[in-house]
């Protein structure tokens with residue numbers, strides 16, 4: 256019987272929102288990052304950079320998340336929502352990995368590089384899943400706000416693409432009902 260481990264992982268992976276207290280060892284994180292550095296990239300630009308936030312720095316990132324939300328609610332005149340839950344989104348992870356794009360001066364290359372960084376993040380998610388580690392991809396304020404830049408120590412030619420909150424799953428959500436590719440494919444023969 257043929258085995259297709261990648262296919263199984265692709266099918267089974269779910270975004271994980273709740274993690275246990277178990278910590279991901281640094282060596283395991285390194286292994287995931289090495290895998291993520293294997294994404295295809297045009298002209299071998301290797302546009303990805305990774306920033307790992309873990310340990311006490313996670314609490315600081317959680318506070319930044321809360322501060323950004325308070326700022327937004329004051330600006331928009333809307334309630335801030337559940338700040339504890341927002342803080343926890345960050346602090347309950349064992350590590351947060353930022354995937355950062357090195358910005359090429361050429362605009363077209365930047366588009367290709369963005370795609371490569373997204374693939375890199377997906378590889379990280381998949382290899383984590385294979386090792387029993389869950390991930391939540393985020394593109395919220397901790398990616399979009401300029402106030403994240405000094406926290407991450409970003410250079411002018413670096414732009415965060417997403418972050419992945421990583422940890423051992425406390426709960427795995429049920430699969431989404433996804434449309435079959437058959438519904439979404441046209442063949443031209």
Ligand SMILES: Cc1cc2nc3c(=O)[nH]c(=O)nc-3n(C[C@H](O)[C@H](O)[C@H](O)COP(=O)(O)O)c2cc1C
Pocket residue numbers: 268269270271391392393394395431
């Ligand atoms: C480009 C991209 C951006 C995303 N941004 C967020 C986000 O900001 N917050 C969040 O909770 N999930 C985010 N997600 C996770 C998706 O919501 C999740 O992948 C989707 O619900 C499908 O679930 P699955 O990953 O279990 O298949 C993002 C995923 C992708 C690919």
